[in-house]
Amino acid sequence: MISATTPFSFILFGASGHLAQLKIYPALYVLALKKRLPAHYAVIGFARTQMPEEEFRSLVEKSIRTQMGEVNEKVLAGFLEHVYYHGGQYDAKKDFDALAKKIGSMEDKGKQWTRVAYLSVPPAVFTPIFKNLSASGIHADHGGPFRCIIEKPVGHDLTSFEALRKELLAAFKEEEIYLLDHYLGKEAVRNTYYLRFANPVLERLLKNTLIHHVEIAALELGGIEGRAGYFEHTGTLRDMVQSHLLLMCTLLTMRIHEEAGAFPTHRKTALEQFYLPPAKDVNDLILQGQYAVGMIGKEKIDAYRSEPDIAKDSRTNTFIAMKLRTRISRWDGVPFYIRTGKRLTKKETRISIQFQEPHPVGKESGPNRLDIILQGEAGMRLHLQTKLGGNELMFRPLVMEDPLVCFGDCLPEHALLLPEAIHGDHQWFLTFDEVRLAWQLMDPLQSHLDRPETPLHLYPAGSNGPAEADGWIKRDGVEWF
Ligand code: BG6
Numbered sequence: 001m002i003s004a005t006t007p008f009s010f011i012l013f014g015a016s017g018h019l020a021q022l023k024i025y026p027a028l029y030v031l032a033l034k035k036r037l038p039a040h041y042a043v044i045g046f047a048r049t050q051m052p053e054e055e056f057r058s059l060v061e062k063s064i065r066t067q068m069g070e071v072n073e074k075v076l077a078g079f080l081e082h083v084y085y086h087g088g089q090y091d092a093k094k095d096f097d098a099l100a101k102k103i104g105s106m107e108d109k110g111k112q113w114t115r116v117a118y119l120s121v122p123p124a125v126f127t128p129i130f131k132n133l134s135a136s137g138i139h140a141d142h143g144g145p146f147r148c149i150i151e152k153p154v155g156h157d158l159t160s161f162e163a164l165r166k167e168l169l170a171a172f173k174e175e176e177i178y179l180l181d182h183y184l185g186k187e188a189v190r191n192t193y194y195l196r197f198a199n200p201v202l203e204r205l206l207k208n209t210l211i212h213h214v215e216i217a218a219l220e221l222g223g224i225e226g227r228a229g230y231f232e233h234t235g236t237l238r239d240m241v242q243s244h245l246l247l248m249c250t251l252l253t254m255r256i257h258e259e260a261g262a263f264p265t266h267r268k269t270a271l272e273q274f275y276l277p278p279a280k281d282v283n284d285l286i287l288q289g290q291y292a293v294g295m296i297g298k299e300k301i302d303a304y305r306s307e308p309d310i311a312k313d314s315r316t317n318t319f320i321a322m323k324l325r326t327r328i329s330r331w332d333g334v335p336f337y338i339r340t341g342k343r344l345t346k347k348e349t350r351i352s353i354q355f356q357e358p359h360p361v362g363k364e365s366g367p368n369r370l371d372i373i374l375q376g377e378a379g380m381r382l383h384l385q386t387k388l389g390g391n392e393l394m395f396r397p398l399v400m401e402d403p404l405v406c407f408g409d410c411l412p413e414h415a416l417l418l419p420e421a422i423h424g425d426h427q428w429f430l431t432f433d434e435v436r437l438a439w440q441l442m443d444p445l446q447s448h449l450d451r452p453e454t455p456l457h458l459y460p461a462g463s464n465g466p467a468e469a470d471g472w473i474k475r476d477g478v479e480w481f
Helices: 018-033 053-068 073-080 093-106 123-135 158-171 187-198 200-205 235-253 263-272 413-422 432-450 467-474
Strands: 008-013 041-047 083-087 114-119 146-151 177-180 211-219 286-292 294-296 299-301 319-326 336-341 348-355 369-375 379-387 395-402 456-460
Touching: 008 018, 008 093, 018 053, 018 073, 018 413, 041 053, 041 093, 053 073, 053 083, 083 093, 093 123, 114 123, 114 413, 123 146, 123 158, 146 158, 146 413, 158 432, 177 413, 187 200, 187 235, 187 369, 211 235, 235 263, 235 286, 235 319, 235 336, 235 348, 235 432, 263 432, 286 432, 286 467, 294 456, 319 467, 456 467
Parallel strands: 008 041, 008 114, 041 083, 114 146, 146 177, 211 336, 286 456
Antiparallel strands: 211 348, 286 319, 294 299, 319 336, 348 369, 369 379, 379 395
């Protein structure tokens, strides 16, 4: 377990934003609850609005109460005593000078503090923040370790990624940079690899001579949750596939290793092997959709195009179906079908592996399948068949099942990742190489989707996505699970 002895200053840019309230403050509270925070630490929110510190503490408190449901009042009150606020402009050096002074006055001189700058802001303001962190001395002058954390997507395409990488490396040392994809902070996602690592029986089944195809799905009930400004220029391919879905492909196929710290290298090597199968028409490789008006349960859901701040004729995708293959020899030839979308029937993040059916065994039976359901109704299910009594050769499904929920020391994503960053552990953070490879794979697809003649299929909110996606996969003789 990562110890809680390092004093740290956690400077959060974009302190009143969506991510901060949804994930970061609740994660810090959980760490306080589990006694994982050191005696000395400061959480300093920075944003453009001027507000008294008390008002900011109330915002942090509210976000924790909303996300946690129940709180331990004593722990919450104790945590809030470590919370501070500094209003300022991202491009104003004087505001960073004042911030530097404030941080300096909080840090107890007798100890070495780690400083963490977390950028939960649009990429447009990254550059001034990097510059001012250096110019004000926040980055290097305190003599202790420094971390800069930015969330995925890192860049918008390959070109913007390379530009951002250069800027990051001009401002900070590579080991000071943490590229965060919160899926790598999910125990369930990490477990995709560990299930293979710990179960040689399972690992032996995962090879092309036995597997028919793989489906990797991230189905969402939610919409864009007030993030029109971000999502309208991003879309689901960049928002979900470029990062989260490719990571799931990688963790399923990467080499099992025993060396400590080797995760980034093996993830990269696995990702490098994914490619777009040859196709006459790019439409055979990818299909995009966008949600229209519909119902989820009893609630009427507006169309994506009717969301506030979304163009009435927007062509941004909220659904993607696509296929990939890998050159890794044991997976060679196995199609990977990816499906993800917003405003679907349910929340479910799943890896399904359908095995070959060498001989059909009769009515009411189907091929063997392994489902690893990471989110939603989590569970691992192995679908087998067993014979029914009688002279006729008939079978019924036999499903071996485990709820696959986290047991033990379970933490939400950011509560797992933040202490890892504070302690300088990069294993579960992305490397520049991985992000570059992901954009290399995505860019040609995104250019295709951006063409006005590429179809964008509308689907009712609360459905399984566009009907065309069912037809699209059926052409390969496969169905979505
Ligand atoms: C984020 C995306 O990275 O992941 C969101 O920006 C998406 O659009 C979210 O909804 C899904 O994460 P989770 O943890 O709910 O599966």
